[in-house]
Amino acid sequence: MKLFKAEEYIDQLSIDSVIFGYKNKELKVLVAKVHFEGDFWSLPGGFIYKEEGTDLAAARILEERTGLRDIFLEQYRVFGQEGRSNNVLFENLLNVPKSDFFTKEDFKWLSQRFVSIAYYALVEIDRVKLSKGVFDEKVEWVDYKKLPNLIMDHSLMVEHALETLRLNFDRKLIGFNLLPETFTMRELKELYEAVYDKPFARNNFQKKMLDLNVLERLEKKYTGAANKAPYLYRFKH
Amino acid sequence: MKLFKAEEYIDQLSIDSVIFGYKNKELKVLVAKVHFEGDFWSLPGGFIYKEEGTDLAAARILEERTGLRDIFLEQYRVFGQEGRSNNVLFENLLNVPKSDFFTKEDFKWLSQRFVSIAYYALVEIDRVKLSKGVFDEKVEWVDYKKLPNLIMDHSLMVEHALETLRLNFDRKLIGFNLLPETFTMRELKELYEAVYDKPFARNNFQKKMLDLNVLERLEKKYTGAANKAPYLYRFKH
DNA sequence: GCAAAAGTGTTTGGCATACACCCATGT
DNA sequence: ACATGGGTGTATGCCAAACACTTTTGC
Numbered sequence: 001m002k003l004f005k006a007e008e009y010i011d012q013l014s015i016d017s018v019i020f021g022y023k024n025k026e027l028k029v030l031v032a033k034v035h036f037e038g039d040f041w042s043l044p045g046g047f048i049y050k051e052e053g054t055d056l057a058a059a060r061i062l063e064e065r066t067g068l069r070d071i072f073l074e075q076y077r078v079f080g081q082e083g084r085s086n087n088v089l090f091e092n093l094l095n096v097p098k099s100d101f102f103t104k105e106d107f108k109w110l111s112q113r114f115v116s117i118a119y120y121a122l123v124e125i126d127r128v129k130l131s132k133g134v135f136d137e138k139v140e141w142v143d144y145k146k147l148p149n150l151i152m153d154h155s156l157m158v159e160h161a162l163e164t165l166r167l168n169f170d171r172k173l174i175g176f177n178l179l180p181e182t183f184t185m186r187e188l189k190e191l192y193e194a195v196y197d198k199p200f201a202r203n204n205f206q207k208k209m210l211d212l213n214v215l216e217r218l219e220k221k222y223t224g225a226a227n228k229a230p231y232l233y234r235f236k237h
Numbered sequence: 238m239k240l241f242k243a244e245e246y247i248d249q250l251s252i253d254s255v256i257f258g259y260k261n262k263e264l265k266v267l268v269a270k271v272h273f274e275g276d277f278w279s280l281p282g283g284f285i286y287k288e289e290g291t292d293l294a295a296a297r298i299l300e301e302r303t304g305l306r307d308i309f310l311e312q313y314r315v316f317g318q319e320g321r322s323n324n325v326l327f328e329n330l331l332n333v334p335k336s337d338f339f340t341k342e343d344f345k346w347l348s349q350r351f352v353s354i355a356y357y358a359l360v361e362i363d364r365v366k367l368s369k370g371v372f373d374e375k376v377e378w379v380d381y382k383k384l385p386n387l388i389m390d391h392s393l394m395v396e397h398a399l400e401t402l403r404l405n406f407d408r409k410l411i412g413f414n415l416l417p418e419t420f421t422m423r424e425l426k427e428l429y430e431a432v433y434d435k436p437f438a439r440n441n442f443q444k445k446m447l448d449l450n451v452l453e454r455l456e457k458k459y460t461g462a463a464n465k466a467p468y469l470y471r472f473k474h
Numbered sequence: 475g476c477a478a479a480a481g482t483g484t485t486t487g488g489c490a491t492a493c494a495c496c497c498a499t500g501t
Numbered sequence: 502a503c504a505t506g507g508g509t510g511t512a513t514g515c516c517a518a519a520c521a522c523t524t525t526t527g528c
Contacts, residue, residue: 203491203492204490220498226499229498
């Protein structure tokens, strides 16, 4: 059965997404090991139906991989260098047992030069139910500092996404998309430290956050530790 | 003779550019009156050859219209809503005496839903030698506050371009691309006032600019006016 | 001398950083 | 009592905005 229908998509145009998650004080990126010879990893991506809006396409692709809807998702750049293609990868693939999903023509289509619209997304990592894409051997959350070899310009895509994330983090208050509903000030600070890769002063950080007037203070969180119990906070919608 | 060859371009993908210029204390945008029935104006745009880099395509299109090379030019956003097409315009065109340049199939191709990569450019307005595009009745520099009816989402494109311009104006020191080689501090201030649409305090503006350490002070400029002669400045490469 | 515009200095206020202290909690 | 981490208050320094004054130029 043939599942992939190249003729339904716009030619030479793709979407790639840098999906950020946060756990264990690490800012993580979702990457997939490509099911080909060699150690190739890739960002989750896909294609755009001929009449589909690009934002909708990106949301669809995100949902296919994570199961999540209504997630923070924003385009940040187009990568459209001349010669930008996967041909080496797909030529490799032709010597590998292939899926029934694809015809030789599909591989030719996939090997073209592609212009890719890059999106970045922020997700609460524990809500994600990962699904593999058709080309994926496995998908994993990886600390952005320890990324494996990414295909094509995907490393550059992560770099630019991180840059954009940092620029917008405060301005658009998007960081809360990475945290669960409630959190302590310490947890919020550790998120900032992971994103900016630098320490923040505890007292000044707290003041700055409270001065934003977007946090709602809830009850205290008794952890059983031998110290003062921290307050829980919630982001005011 | 047929000049337009749709089959050489990527399908359903286009480039549109917001080209900014500055003159008479006004920030201007280059727009073209489309050569169809009715009062339709459009941003300069074009298409991408199948193997052409997007930045190169944008530069090529810019050069076709302005005669300028090596100009500040940057992509800032993709406009790819579902239903984004020129079909109304081109259906109109079919009832109008048409050029030999296009076949009926070309018009069909042009009427598809398009995803457009938007660029913004900054040019020194006096160096520009304007050329009309194939669809243009005329091209003009228009104050961004007095733009005519633009087709499709081109008004939105200008809005976003202006937003991006303002965000990057200081950070990337790109304003100098709008001015001639040498200029007075007053002229620079007036440029800032046109871009941000608000007044700047003379003394503080001067201090801020000089503190950037990117301006070279040249000789004085004697205008013949009954007041102190201002210095000329040049942007250090 | 005078009007007009340029150049520069001084004061003020807000905000980020640094330093310091007190409070709650469990052993 | 005390160690640990949480919460908050105060002092410092920088930068932008506001205010003020002097200088140059042509009539």
